[in-house]
Amino acid sequence: MSKRIAGPEIERLIQLLAKVPGLGPRSARRAALHLIKKKELLLAPLSAALAEALEKVRVCSVCGNVDTADPCTICTDPRREQATLIVVEDVADLWALERAGAMNVRYHVLGGTLSPLDGIGPDDLNIAGLVARVAEGGVAEIVLAVNATVEGQTTAHYIIDRLAGLEVKVTRLAHGVPVGGELDYLDEGTLAAALKSRTAF
Known part of the structure; x- marks a missing residue:
């Protein structure tokens, strides 16, 4: 003792x-x-x-970001491209992409990834909110910026299935993000390159 x-x-x-x-x-x-x-x-x-x-501090009711306003300053910024939505696992990933400054778009925070072993299912994540945002219209492209882990890729495939039937292009991060890597630990240059060279899922 x-x-x-x-x-x-x-x-x-x-x-x-x-x-x-x-x-x-x-x-x-x-x-x-x-x-x-x-x-x-x-x-x-x-x-x-x-x-x-x-x-x-509040959690944005639109995208899931944390800010002192709801909706957050990103969601209410009229200068941001409205047709593209970047989907991330966590607020830390959103902040990492914002630091990279590669795209001036809006985001959607899932709040984690699907993980049956940890008891995290679709209802525990903000996936229904994402589908609702796309169904409202005005979103032409979804960029799945999830981590290159088994859970991240499983979540990405589940989201693609949920978005089936909605007229939206789904892309993912490409070159620069290593398999098993996490967005929050990557440098801004790598994130910017990954966003610019995104490919269809």
């Missing part, structure tokens, strides 16, 4: 930081100690930013 090295408040901070992706217990302790040392410079502003995010 490990000894408690700090008060319960600090221990709680460490435990919560350890739940952040990329931070394990050791990294969480270092981050907590750094925040405490820089209490006025970092901890206080971070606390205020977290409270404000908790109050103001």
